Amino acid sequence: MISWAPSLHRSTTLRRAVGVAASVCLVVGLANGPATGITGAGTASASPATDPGHPLAPPPVEEVLNPWTERAIRDGRPATIDENLRGIWGPPGQFFDEPSPLPDVPVGTLLKSEPFQVIFNGFVPAHVRAWRMMYVTEDVRGDRVVSTGIILLPEDGRDDAGRPVIALQETNDSAAPRCHPSSQWSGGAIGDASGIFAVGPLMQMLGAGAAVVISDIGNDAAPGVHGVFAGRYAGMALLNGLRAAYQVPGPQVNPRNEVGVFGVAGGGVGAAFALEYQPWYAPELTISATVLEALAVDQRNFVDFADGHLGSGFVLGLLVGLEAQYPELNLDEHLNPAGKALADVFRATCQTPTYFSTPFLPHSVLYEDGIRPADRAEFQEVYRVNSLGRNNPAHDPALRPPGRILVSSCARDDSFMVVTPAADARWLADTYRSQGADVHYQGLDCGNDVLLSDPYKWGTELFGMHTVSWLLDEIR
The missing domain is CATH 1.10.260.130 (434 Repressor (Amino-terminal Domain))
Incomplete structure (x- = not known):
């Protein structure tokens, strides 16, 4: 990657070739394990049903390999042997030690934060600033617990206080410690699919100047089994992570700015629960738009x-x-x-x-x-x-999911990547709409023939990258 990175800015043709090659490589890598939680796809409509108001297309390669991405790669470097060894086998560090007893403070309270160096799969990108944070959230029983998470901002000369904010929930389905975003983006959990799935959308988001908040859904380094699949737990970790991010002094994430939520697969479940809980649990958070991609609606x-x-x-x-x-x-x-x-x-x-x-x-x-x-x-x-669409059975308008919502998923059960019925995603969109939400559904053609004929389209839609420009337009 590094060998050709310096010339990316010189040639539109080369940018496109690199983008297609990267897409093909990612698709080939995923073909061994598409079950990374890519769910929410299709039973049976005769053809992919795209909402005519939102005819979303795969992003142009130039949107992914944008000027910020090119600089981040060109001016980045390989991680040193010591950095790689510390990320993979080193101790997590004192930051992840939880206060005991946990202070009696409201959920969403920031306990501590610190800047850190981004290292992803053995590469240190340039022009990105990062903070880790620890904050108070709650479990499914309502007990106060600790979560960690990260904040990513581009170095692009913009005023941090003016950045749109995106809460990104990764396809993070791991149950073990040190498998989650805090580890993935600081040199650990090398090769984990959820981090790889997030790279493309993050390039688009950071390239557009957004501040991105990602929750670990629990303390990344805490021993024991992690409950990332529990929808209530994940949704509240997202909302409380946003609350905490506003308190971190360095990045100046601005609570007055519009917020977008982006969740794919398992991350889509947590994002959707956050959306359903926001009206009564975190009404002060201004969620203007949400993307829910390929999620398991009914467990x-x-x-x-x-x-x-x-x-x-x-x-x-x-x-x-x-x-x-x-x-x-x-x-x-x-x-x-x-x-x-x-x-x-x-x-x-x-x-x-x-x-x-x-x-x-x-x-x-x-x-x-x-x-x-x-x-x-x-x-x-x-x-x-832990199934979605059931938290407002009376269709109370005051409890409807906020902002504009885009549900995107495979339209049919005709791809090897499909691990949940397509009808479920359409049902969720219809359910939110019946509650008065502004929701749109885009069905995707995920067929194996598309993988062969247009791997760039197939791969970028798999990662939800076709939705990012829509989300950014809604919150800028």
Whole structure:
């Protein structure tokens, strides 16, 4: 990458070639494990249904490899051996030590922050400033807990106080410690798919001058299993992360500026829960626009649909993550010895490569009684409370999701990347619309023929990159 980076600014043709090549490489890399949570795709309409008011197209290569991105790559450098070793195997550092006892302060209170050097997959980009933060949020029982997160800003000469703000929720499905954004962007969790998925959208967002806030959904370095799949927990971590970001002194994130929310796949679930909770939980946050891309709307439907398919590993990942917040699932009580051993691996490792290691596995073989997890009576309530579109059953206008909402997903169940029914995403858009929300749906053609004929389109839509310019236009 570095060898050709200095000449990127000289040739539009070269920029386009590099963009296509990068897209192809990412697609090939993902083909071994599309279950990174790319969900929310399509049952059955005859053709991809695009809202005529929002005919979104793949971003021009120049929007991704924009002047800021070119400078960040051109003036960046490879990480040193010491930086790589510290990121991968070094201790997390005292920053991640939680205060004990936790102070009796409101959720969203910043506990501490510090600047840090961005190192991503062995590369140190230039012209980006970063802060890590620790703040107070709450778990699904309403108990105060700690989360960490990061703030990223470009060095582009703009006034920080005037930047639009984006809360980006990654496709972060890992249950183990030190797998989350704080690690990914400081030299750890190398190769994790959720960080790779975020690179393209971040290039667009930072290139447009946005301040980007990313929650770890819990303390990245805390021992034990992380409950990133729990929707209420993830949604409140996003909202409280925004509250805390306004208190970090260095980046000057401005609470008076418009806020956009961007969530893909597992991150889309947390983003959507944040959207549903904002009217009553964080009404002071001005969320003007939200992108929800390829998300699992109904958890039981996801488990039922993905079980035994290419994304089968994410079924166990989901259950392990939910159990961290809902111990009543008590997985080990139901799993057989092989299932227990596999669950222990999932609890202790990042999603890449672990979640990709069991494609097509039928999960009934992991349970003592042979009952599939989608059909287990004791799991149904946890599925229900972690499904979207059910938090405003009376359609109270005061509780409708705020701002303009774009739901984007594969329109049909015709791609190997699809691990949740397409109908679910359309149902969510219809449900929000029935509550009075300003919501639009864009169905995507994710067919395998598109992968072969137009890999740039297929890859950029996979990462939600076709929605970023719309989101930026809404909040600038």
